[in-house]
Amino acid sequence: MIDQRSQAIEIEALDKWYGHFQVLRNIDLNVTQGERIVVCGPSGSGKSTLIRCVNRLEEHQRGSIRVNGIVLNDSVKNLDAIRREVGMVFQHFNLFPHLTVKENCALPQILSRQKKRADAEALAMHFLEKVRIPEQADKYPGQLSGGQQQRVAIARALCMTPKIMLFDEPTSALDPEMVKEVLDTMVALAEEGMTMIVVTHEMGFARKVADRVVFMEAGEIVEANDPETFFNAPDSARTRNFLSNIMH
Amino acid sequence: MSTLNMDAVGALPNPSLPPRRTRKSFVQLLFGDLVSACLTVAVGALLLSMVPVLNWAVFDAIWTTNDPAACSQGGACWAFIVAKFRFIIFGTYPPDEQWRPLLVMGIILAMILGSLSPRLWGARLIYLWVFAVVVMLVLMAGGVFGLEPVSTSKWGGLPITLLLALLSLGLGFPFAIFLALGRRSNLPIARMLSVLTIELVRGLPLVGLLFVASILLPLLLPAGWSIDKLGRTLAALTIFAAAYLAEVIRGGLQGVPSGQVEAAKALGIPGWKAVAHIVLPQALQKVIPPLTNTAIVMVKNTSLVLIVGVFDMLSASRVAATDPMWPAPFVESYVFVALIYFVICFGISHYARWLESRVQARSYR
Numbered sequence: 333m334i335d336q337r338s339q340a341i342e343i344e345a346l347d348k349w350y351g352h353f354q355v356l357r358n359i360d361l362n363v364t365q366g367e368r369i370v371v372c373g374p375s376g377s378g379k380s381t382l383i384r385c386v387n388r389l390e391e392h393q394r395g396s397i398r399v400n401g402i403v404l405n406d407s408v409k410n411l412d413a414i415r416r417e418v419g420m421v422f423q424h425f426n427l428f429p430h431l432t433v434k435e436n437c438a439l440p441q442i443l444s445r446q447k448k449r450a451d452a453e454a455l456a457m458h459f460l461e462k463v464r465i466p467e468q469a470d471k472y473p474g475q476l477s478g479g480q481q482q483r484v485a486i487a488r489a490l491c492m493t494p495k496i497m498l499f500d501e502p503t504s505a506l507d508p509e510m511v512k513e514v515l516d517t518m519v520a521l522a523e524e525g526m527t528m529i530v531v532t533h534e535m536g537f538a539r540k541v542a543d544r545v546v547f548m549e550a551g552e553i554v555e556a557n558d559p560e561t562f563f564n565a566p567d568s569a570r571t572r573n574f575l576s577n578i579m580h
Numbered sequence: 581m582s583t584l585n586m587d588a589v590g591a592l593p594n595p596s597l598p599p600r601r602t603r604k605s606f607v608q609l610l611f612g613d614l615v616s617a618c619l620t621v622a623v624g625a626l627l628l629s630m631v632p633v634l635n636w637a638v639f640d641a642i643w644t645t646n647d648p649a650a651c652s653q654g655g656a657c658w659a660f661i662v663a664k665f666r667f668i669i670f671g672t673y674p675p676d677e678q679w680r681p682l683l684v685m686g687i688i689l690a691m692i693l694g695s696l697s698p699r700l701w702g703a704r705l706i707y708l709w710v711f712a713v714v715v716m717l718v719l720m721a722g723g724v725f726g727l728e729p730v731s732t733s734k735w736g737g738l739p740i741t742l743l744l745a746l747l748s749l750g751l752g753f754p755f756a757i758f759l760a761l762g763r764r765s766n767l768p769i770a771r772m773l774s775v776l777t778i779e780l781v782r783g784l785p786l787v788g789l790l791f792v793a794s795i796l797l798p799l800l801l802p803a804g805w806s807i808d809k810l811g812r813t814l815a816a817l818t819i820f821a822a823a824y825l826a827e828v829i830r831g832g833l834q835g836v837p838s839g840q841v842e843a844a845k846a847l848g849i850p851g852w853k854a855v856a857h858i859v860l861p862q863a864l865q866k867v868i869p870p871l872t873n874t875a876i877v878m879v880k881n882t883s884l885v886l887i888v889g890v891f892d893m894l895s896a897s898r899v900a901a902t903d904p905m906w907p908a909p910f911v912e913s914y915v916f917v918a919l920i921y922f923v924i925c926f927g928i929s930h931y932a933r934w935l936e937s938r939v940q941a942r943s944y945r
Binding site for chain 2: 415420428430
């Protein structure tokens with residue numbers, strides 16, 4: 333049934349090195365439209381690098397990546413087209429501190445989509461309402477809590493109307509009491525059918541939302557399974573070992 | 581709440597307030613310990629030593645007189661400043677036409693006051709400044725609209741100081757941004773040219789640069805070409821300002837986290853727009869104090885143009901003081917000119933402090 337849906341992301345035989353250090357080894361991963369993938373693994377296993385390759389924040393050296401059928405290569409046109417399809421949320425939010433929350437969401441639309449200011453601000457407010465912080469619209473990011481900032485970052489990415497969202501450890505920099513508000517926002521997004529790749533250590537989120545959980549170690553995909561199998565009867569001994577280390 | 585005995589609560593110190601600070605008495609403040617006592621005595625002695633200066637500047641000073649000889653009493657001769665006021669401010673500009681530089685200074689003041697609030701910053705303000713500069717240059721030079729032509733060799737005084745400072749900083753700033761971006765660029769040629777320009781200009785003293793511009797440049801230009809001396813001086817000041825501003829701006833660029841550029845890329849913002857709207861504003865906000873410093877230094881550097889014969893305010897005051905009619909009141913004219921410089925530089929630093937407090941207010945919860 334899944335095979336009948338079109339592919340959102342196709343990654344084939346991907347290799348990447350930092351200098352002489354190989355961070356990604358022969359990665360194959362297909363994501364169908366509407367699928368929610370959670371990527372987990374120990375730090376330094378290459379999970380962030382993998383999703384950063386998808387919108388070319390990192391350049392891969394071998395293998396191929398296609399996003400909605402568009403090949404990621406040196407063509408600027410293709411890269412622009414791919415970045416239109418893909419939104420990203422970062423561990424450290426990366427909001428623009430010199431702009432208000434509303435401007436953070438509106439300005440990128442104006443700069444990269446040539447939208448009129450009024451339209452851009454209207455869409456900004458729409459998504460700020462969706463992440464439930466419209467009342468913070470005129471504040472600066474530095475005046476918000478971490479959880480609020482991350483929700484603004486999600487709204488900012490959504491303003492570009494992406495078809496795929498990448499989350500790079502979105503809750504790792506948050507105080508524990510703020511993790512839930514961000515995860516709730518992500519769950520709501522998943523329920524609307526957004527294609528998502530989420531790098532996270534939040535196993536509760538993975539269990540609840542993921543269609544597939546991918547375990548990476550030392551630059552390789554060790555196991556990719558549905559959450560039921562992944563958590564209860566993983567195929568690989570390395571997965572079992574990892575899970576026993578993080579589940580207390 | 582309702583069960584609380586309000587009387588009992590009122591008798592206790594309010595736990596939600598910080599404990600009250602005890603104030604030191606005046607005497608305690610001045611002589612409370614050995615260090616304070618020593619400092620108090622030292623400052624007192626310093627103040628006492630100022631009495632003769634005060635006598636000279638105020639009590640024994642001659643404020644108004646038409647007779648220069650009356651100024652040989654030993655007090656300050658402020659009457660000289662009154663008499664030479666127009667010469668120090670306007671230099672050798674024809675007296676009948678001095679309303680023109682006066683109007684220019686009025687325009688400068690109005691434009692600066694109108695540009696203070698960052699809310700108004702934008703392309704329109706830049707066009708307005710370009711227009712204002714053209715108007716000011718036409719006013720100064722004349723030759724059109726029935727204005728009597730006045731050669732730049734006759735321009736002088738405070739308007740020259742202000743115009744040189746303003747134009748060298750204003751023209752140097754965009755140039756500095758390109759140099760700073762060039763120095764951080766991945767393109768080897770752009771990087772090399774930027775490094776070369778910055779290091780070459782910073783390696784030369786300003787006086788040397790002014791000599792190069794005023795003496796060497798005319799010799800290097802092909803025959804029949806000539807640039808006005810004032811223009812050459814301005815070029816030297818501009819490139820000097822640009823080199824120093826570029827290094828300050830580069831410092832700011834380095835302080836912008838790489839995540840900002842990554843976010844801009846992920847949002848599909850084209851590179852140069854990301855630089856203009858995301859990176860540069862943050863970089864400049866981070867370097868307001870050193871930018872202020874450079875601006876103040878450049879205002880005062882304009883006084884060096886006197887060595888290549890441009891008649892700025894300091895030159896005018898020196899010439900004024902050599903008038904044989906008066907008993908060489910150099911100190912008075914320097915004090916007067918220093919006062920004007922101080923007002924300008926103090927204004928700049930105050931404005932910068934205000935800008936900084938605005939930026940900081942954004943990061944408080």
